[in-house]
Amino acid sequence: MQLENYEDFPQTIPLIIEDELFLYPFMIAPIFLSDEQNIKAVENAIEFNKLVIVSVSKTANEKNREKDSFYDIGVIGNIMRKVSLPDGKIKVLFQGLAKGKIIDFNESRPLFAAVEKIENEPFSNEAIKSLVEVVIESVKKLSRLNSKFPVDLIKTLEENDDASRVADLISSVLNLKKDEAFKLFSQTNLEQRLLDIIEVINKEIESYKIQKEITQKVNSKIEKTHKDYFLKEQIKALQKELGVDNQKEEEIKSYKKKLKAKKTFMGKDAYKETKRQIEKLSRMNPDSPDASLLQTYVELVLDIPFGEYSNEKISVSSVEKQLNKDHYSLEKAKERIAEYFAVKQLLEQRKIEDLKSKGTVLCFVGPPGVGKTSLANSISEALKRPLVRIALGGMEDVNELRGHRRTYVGAMPGRLVKGLIDAKKMNPVMVLDEIDKLGTSHRGDPTAVMLEVLDPEQNHEFRDLYLNFPIDLSQVIFVSTANDIRNIPAPLRDRMEFIEISSYTPNEKYHIAKDYLIPQELEKHGLSKNEVSINKATIETIISKYTREAGVRNLRRVFSKLFRKVVKQILSDENVTKVAIGVKDLKTYLDNPIFEIDPADKENFVGISNGLAWTSVGGDILKIEAIKLKGKGDLKVTGSLGDVMKESSSISYSVVKLLIDECSLKIDEKLIPKTFKEQEENTKLDISEIYKRYDIHLHVPAGATPKDGPSAGITMALAIASVLSNRKIKADIAMTGELTLSGKVLPIGGLKEKLIAAFKAKMTKVLIPRKNFERDLDDVPQEVKDALTIKAVDTIDDVLNEALI
Structure with missing residues (x-):
C-alpha cells in the first residue's frame, strides 16, 4: 500500500508513542501496546482508514504526552492487523511507508498530531554509490567479529540499489542509544547519514577488537592458572614420594603437640572438639576454602592460655599501697577494695578452693572522670595481672560477647575469649566498662550474657558459640564501671556490689x-x-x-x-x-573563664530561693524565681521542667495555700487587692483571698536546659510563700528536699555533691531533710562541713522559719 492512496500531507493523523522500538520506512513489524492513548489511536486509524505516525518517547516508561516527552520525527505507516491480548493489551502489525515530522501537537488532544512527510535532500549519485560500498565493506568487517549481521542481510545490502533503504537496514541492526539512533534516523542529508553510519560501525569494530583481546587474555590467564595448579599437584605428589613436602604434616604435628600439652587444663569437651577439628584439617586439601577457616579456628583455640595463671600471691598491703600511690582521696572506695582482696587473700592462704570463685563483683559507680577505670588499672598493677578492658557502651549484638557460630562468614570468638588470648593468662583483671550502657536490639540481649559471666555458679562453664565448648572464667577478677545504677537491669544489679565514687571537692x-x-x-x-x-x-x-x-x-x-x-x-x-x-x-x-558557679547574692530578695541540684558532672545551685500577678489563683511553671518537678510545683503551691488557710504563714491584708465595691463598703477581707486573686509564675532559669528530680519541693514552696507573704528570703541560704501534701520534708539523694556546690557558691547555711542529716553527713568532706551551717528540717514550717526574714 502506498501513500498515494491516502490524503495529501500535511494532515492530522493518530499518534502512537513507543518506549524503545525505532521503526523505519518499508519495515513491517509487530508492536505490542498497553497504553490507553495508543490503543485509542489504533482504533481510530482502523475505524476511519487513516495512517498513523509512530514516534519514540525520550524517557523509558514515559506515560505523559507532553510536547517535549517524545521525538518530533517518526515513521508514517498503516495498521495491517490488530489482535487483542489479555490484560487489555493489543498487538498490531505495522507497515512503515515514510518518515514524517510532527509540526503541531495539541496537549489537550494528545491522540492526534499534525504531520508532514519529509524527504532526503538532493545528493550526488556517484558520491552516494561510493559511500554505500564503504558502508557494506565495514559491515562485512563487523560481521566477522559479531554475528548480528547474518549472510542474508549482507546479501540484501549488496543487491539493494536504494541508498536510503541500505542506511535504514543497517541502522535497524546497530546497537545504538536512543539519542544516537534518532540522530541517524532524522538525518535528511543522505551523504552525512552514511558517513555517520561508517563512524558508528568503525567504533563497534574497535570495541569488539578490544573485547576479543581482553577475552583472549582472560582465557590465557585461566589456562595458566589451571596449568599452574596441575603442575603444583604433580610437584606435591613427587615431593611426597621423595619425602620432601612435610609442611602440612609438620603443622598438624605441631597442633597435636600443643593440644597434648594443654590436655590436662582444657576439659574433656574442649579437648575432644579441638582434636576432632585437627583430624578434620589433616584430611582436608590445603587449597580448599574451608581449610583456611578451620586452620584459623585450631590456631585460635590453641592460643587460649589454658592452665596459664599469674602466680603472684594476693597481698592486701600491696593493693592498698598501689591505690594510695595512684589516687588521692576516694577513701571509702579504697577501703572496700582492700576488704575485697583481704577475703581473697585469706581464702588463698587457707586453700579454700571451692569458695574461691564465690566472691562479689565490684562495680564502681560515679560521674565521668572520677577515676573508675583507673582504680581497675591500679588493681591490675598491684596484683601483677594483665588488664583486659571491654567497652560495653552501646553494645547491642549479643554475639560480640558470646561469639559467632562458625557457619557464618567472618565468624570470630567473643570479646571475653579474645580478652583471655590477649592477656595470655586465665586470671586477668577484666574491666567491664560502662555496663549501664548495654543496649538491646533484634540481634539479642547482651545483658543475658553478662548475667552468666558474672554469676559464680555459671561462669566456670561459659560457652562461646565460636569455640563450641565451655571455658572457665571463674578465675577472672571482674570489675565493672557505670555512670548511673538506674540504667542497669535489676537481675544484673543483683550480681554486683556497688561502690559509689562521688565528686571531688x-x-x-x-x-x-x-x-x-x-x-x-x-x-x-x-x-x-x-x-x-x-x-x-x-x-x-x-x-x-x-x-x-x-x-x-x-x-x-x-x-x-x-x-x-x-x-x-x-x-x-x-x-x-x-x-x-x-x-x-x-x-x-x-582565654576567658568558661564556668563559674554564681556566688550567693549579697542582697535578700522576695521570691528568689536557692535550691541544690545533682547533675552528671556534680552538684549545682538551682535558683528558683516566683512572681505574683493579678489573676484567679492559677500556677504557671516554666524552665524546661520534667514531670517530677511539675508535680513538685503543684504540691508546693497546695502546701503554701494550706499554710495560708491555717494562718501558719502570716499574710498582711494590705497585700490583697480590693475591688471598687469592696473599697466603697470597706469590706474586711479573708486572708485566703490572696492566693485567689493572684496568679503565680514559677520559673527555673536556664530554660533551655532540661531539669527534673525529686529534690526541689521545699525550694519551690519557699519561693511561693515569699511572694504571697511579700517576705524576703535570706540570700546566703540554700536547701534541698521534697515535700508531701501534709508538709513533711522527704529525704533526697546526691547530698555530697549538693553540699559541695553550696560550698563552692559560698553559702553559709544549708537546709537538708532530717534523714539525710542523720545518715549521709559522714560521706561529706570535713572542709565542706566546717564551712557550712547544716540544719536538719522536718516540715515546711521549719524551712520558712529558717529562710524567711
Whole structure:
C-alpha cells in the first residue's frame, strides 16, 4: 500500500508513542501496546482508514504526552492487523511507508498530531554509490567479529540499489542509544547519514577488537592458572614420594603437640572438639576454602592460655599501697577494695578452693572522670595481672560477647575469649566498662550474657558459640564501671556490689592536680619541673573557672593545653628558660573563664530561693524565681521542667495555700487587692483571698536546659510563700528536699555533691531533710562541713522559719 492512496500531507493523523522500538520506512513489524492513548489511536486509524505516525518517547516508561516527552520525527505507516491480548493489551502489525515530522501537537488532544512527510535532500549519485560500498565493506568487517549481521542481510545490502533503504537496514541492526539512533534516523542529508553510519560501525569494530583481546587474555590467564595448579599437584605428589613436602604434616604435628600439652587444663569437651577439628584439617586439601577457616579456628583455640595463671600471691598491703600511690582521696572506695582482696587473700592462704570463685563483683559507680577505670588499672598493677578492658557502651549484638557460630562468614570468638588470648593468662583483671550502657536490639540481649559471666555458679562453664565448648572464667577478677545504677537491669544489679565514687571537692582537685596531673602532663610534654612554675592560686582558679565536672578529666585537658603553649613559647624564644604562670596570665594561655558557679547574692530578695541540684558532672545551685500577678489563683511553671518537678510545683503551691488557710504563714491584708465595691463598703477581707486573686509564675532559669528530680519541693514552696507573704528570703541560704501534701520534708539523694556546690557558691547555711542529716553527713568532706551551717528540717514550717526574714 502506498501513500498515494491516502490524503495529501500535511494532515492530522493518530499518534502512537513507543518506549524503545525505532521503526523505519518499508519495515513491517509487530508492536505490542498497553497504553490507553495508543490503543485509542489504533482504533481510530482502523475505524476511519487513516495512517498513523509512530514516534519514540525520550524517557523509558514515559506515560505523559507532553510536547517535549517524545521525538518530533517518526515513521508514517498503516495498521495491517490488530489482535487483542489479555490484560487489555493489543498487538498490531505495522507497515512503515515514510518518515514524517510532527509540526503541531495539541496537549489537550494528545491522540492526534499534525504531520508532514519529509524527504532526503538532493545528493550526488556517484558520491552516494561510493559511500554505500564503504558502508557494506565495514559491515562485512563487523560481521566477522559479531554475528548480528547474518549472510542474508549482507546479501540484501549488496543487491539493494536504494541508498536510503541500505542506511535504514543497517541502522535497524546497530546497537545504538536512543539519542544516537534518532540522530541517524532524522538525518535528511543522505551523504552525512552514511558517513555517520561508517563512524558508528568503525567504533563497534574497535570495541569488539578490544573485547576479543581482553577475552583472549582472560582465557590465557585461566589456562595458566589451571596449568599452574596441575603442575603444583604433580610437584606435591613427587615431593611426597621423595619425602620432601612435610609442611602440612609438620603443622598438624605441631597442633597435636600443643593440644597434648594443654590436655590436662582444657576439659574433656574442649579437648575432644579441638582434636576432632585437627583430624578434620589433616584430611582436608590445603587449597580448599574451608581449610583456611578451620586452620584459623585450631590456631585460635590453641592460643587460649589454658592452665596459664599469674602466680603472684594476693597481698592486701600491696593493693592498698598501689591505690594510695595512684589516687588521692576516694577513701571509702579504697577501703572496700582492700576488704575485697583481704577475703581473697585469706581464702588463698587457707586453700579454700571451692569458695574461691564465690566472691562479689565490684562495680564502681560515679560521674565521668572520677577515676573508675583507673582504680581497675591500679588493681591490675598491684596484683601483677594483665588488664583486659571491654567497652560495653552501646553494645547491642549479643554475639560480640558470646561469639559467632562458625557457619557464618567472618565468624570470630567473643570479646571475653579474645580478652583471655590477649592477656595470655586465665586470671586477668577484666574491666567491664560502662555496663549501664548495654543496649538491646533484634540481634539479642547482651545483658543475658553478662548475667552468666558474672554469676559464680555459671561462669566456670561459659560457652562461646565460636569455640563450641565451655571455658572457665571463674578465675577472672571482674570489675565493672557505670555512670548511673538506674540504667542497669535489676537481675544484673543483683550480681554486683556497688561502690559509689562521688565528686571531688575543690581542695581534693587541687591536690590531685598538684601531685598527679601536673607532674604527669609535664612528663608527657617533655618539660621538667624547673621549666614551669604554677602557684596554688592559679591552680585553684583553673579548677573553679575553667572546668565544671565531678572528676578531673577536663582538668587534665586544661593543663595539657597550658603546657602545649608553654612548649611553643620555649621553642620560639631561646632566652626563655622558665615560664611562671600566674592568675593574670591565664587569659593569655586559656582565654576567658568558661564556668563559674554564681556566688550567693549579697542582697535578700522576695521570691528568689536557692535550691541544690545533682547533675552528671556534680552538684549545682538551682535558683528558683516566683512572681505574683493579678489573676484567679492559677500556677504557671516554666524552665524546661520534667514531670517530677511539675508535680513538685503543684504540691508546693497546695502546701503554701494550706499554710495560708491555717494562718501558719502570716499574710498582711494590705497585700490583697480590693475591688471598687469592696473599697466603697470597706469590706474586711479573708486572708485566703490572696492566693485567689493572684496568679503565680514559677520559673527555673536556664530554660533551655532540661531539669527534673525529686529534690526541689521545699525550694519551690519557699519561693511561693515569699511572694504571697511579700517576705524576703535570706540570700546566703540554700536547701534541698521534697515535700508531701501534709508538709513533711522527704529525704533526697546526691547530698555530697549538693553540699559541695553550696560550698563552692559560698553559702553559709544549708537546709537538708532530717534523714539525710542523720545518715549521709559522714560521706561529706570535713572542709565542706566546717564551712557550712547544716540544719536538719522536718516540715515546711521549719524551712520558712529558717529562710524567711
